[in-house]
Each structure stands twice: as structure tokens, then as C-alpha cells.
Amino acid sequence: MAAARRWLADQGVRQVRGGWVTDEEPEELLTASQVAHSLAGDVFAEDLDAADQVRLAFGLLDLLDTYWVTCEIRFADESAEGPLPAGVLWDGYRQRLEAEREVEAVTYSLWVDWFEDHTTSASAFAEVLGNDIDRVVAEPSEALLRRARRVLECSGPVRWAVKEPAYRTALRLPALHSALFRGVRASFHDLYGDLEPAAALALLDRLELPADTQYLAELRHVLAAGHKNHHRSPGAWDQAVRFCS
Template sequence: MPADVLWDGYRQRLEAERDAEAITYSLWVDWFEDHTTSATAFTEVLGNDADTRHLAELRHVLTAGHKNHYRSPGAWDDAVRSCS
């Protein structure tokens, strides 16, 4: 399957009115937990549509491979310092 078709499918399901639990689980387990694919997933899911002042920090945390804020309580603070 071409990558653009895959990511278009993810985005369409996330935007749909019906429950997207399976999609969010797949994104988390298959893409966001793996530090080698999290940056790609983040970019493809949010792309340039991400209108947030914390985009750099979010990308930093995800690409660093942090899986759980309870296991990495200082991850956000590290990202803020790194991106300042």
C-alpha cells in the first residue's frame, strides 16, 4: 500500500464521527511508541495543520521514544528546555 493512501486512511478515520478507538490504538502501538517511526507518524497525522505552540516539544518527546509520562516524568521539561 502506498504511504499516502495509508496516512489518508488514518486521517479520514480520525476525522469521522464514529468511534476511532481502533485507529488511535494502532497509531499509538504501531507508530508513536517506536522512536524510529514516531516523527513520521506525527507529521503525517498532523502535518502542517497542527496549530499549536507546543509542536516542537511534542515532536521532541515522541521522537525521543517516551512511551508513558509516568515512566518518563521529566520528558516534557526536557523537551521544553531543548526547544527553548
């Protein structure tokens, strides 16, 4: 983060109480989002190797805490100069998914950019959870559990065949059951959510959840009826709500 702050200072941008200002117009208060839209992409034009560019971009994300920085990272990965070094890229995501601080920009980026795109969802899911879910379950530190929960909860758009093995492994750890439930629920409700009803219902049946878990009965109902997605079965959820009320 310190390197990112120095880089912004070199661009004539500094943080003040309530926002950001430029040296050229110090009276005009800017939001973090405005700074990101204006400058984040310039990180990848710096005379640095690609790995250091990625590290600087993630430092900027930590500092500005805004989704647009992750967009510029994705744009750089897809550019003619890309792809970005995968090790540094996904280390950056994993570290922030494990952090205690709120990481909404990171999870939103995973959800709408990497997971909704089926050309990247399998590799992205593997990098942030699928490749080491066995270690998470066997050695469940608080940091690893934070990452697993956050990924599971936004994994709705990932193809069922891709995420089901990780879901089944996560079943072995009750501390992940609530996140698994939210992942299955998102798999049904998300516009691009994906699941197999019978397999998802069987997974739900093995979760240790409070009997009064909100929407559990409704989710069981739609899955038992064979519905795969809220948006492809208009009215099914409302019918389940009426049935379970």
C-alpha cells in the first residue's frame, strides 16, 4: 500500500480528509472511484516488469478499495501484453480473500468478472479455492476459512461440474456449512448461476444448519421439483415461498 501511495503522489494525487486531491486542482475533492477510473490503468504502462505492475495494482486496490482497480487488472490480463503472471495475480486475490478487512471489491470482481465468464471461471475458481480446498479442510486456520467462505458464497456462476468437488470436500468441515448453503442458494438465484438440482439437494441434506435457516425450506422445495435456476423457472421460487409459509 505504501508503494501505491508513493506512486499516486508521483502522479500528483494525495489523500486528504474526506477524499483525494490533485496538485493541479487542490480545492476539488475526488472520490477513490474517481481516482481509480483516472489512474489505475496507468499502472500497467509503468516501466516495471509485469509482476511488479500487478503488485502495484493490488496495492492501489488496498488503498482505494474500489472495484474499478480490479477491472483494470482484468483488462491488463486480457490485453495484447497479457496474460499477467498467474502466480502473482492469484496470490494477490488469495491474500485479500484471507484478510480480516472487508473485501467486497475482490469478491465482487470474482463473481461478476471471473466466475460469470465461463472462459475463466474454472481456472479462477481453482486458483482461489479448488486447488487447495483439501488443505483448507485439513488445516482450517482463520485466514483459510475466511477465504473459503468468501469464495463459496460468490461461486454461484461457476459451473456445477467445476465447483461440486470443492463443495463435497467442504462438507467435511461444519464451519463451512453456512457458506456452502449460501453458495448453493446463489447457484440457484444468480442470473448465471449453475447447479444440478438432485446433486445440490443431496448436498443440502448433509449440511448441519439450524432448522429455521432462512430460505432453506424454499430452496429444498425448488430443487426437489427439479428447477435449476430462478431466472429459467419464473414463478417457481414464489410458489415455494407460498408452499413453505
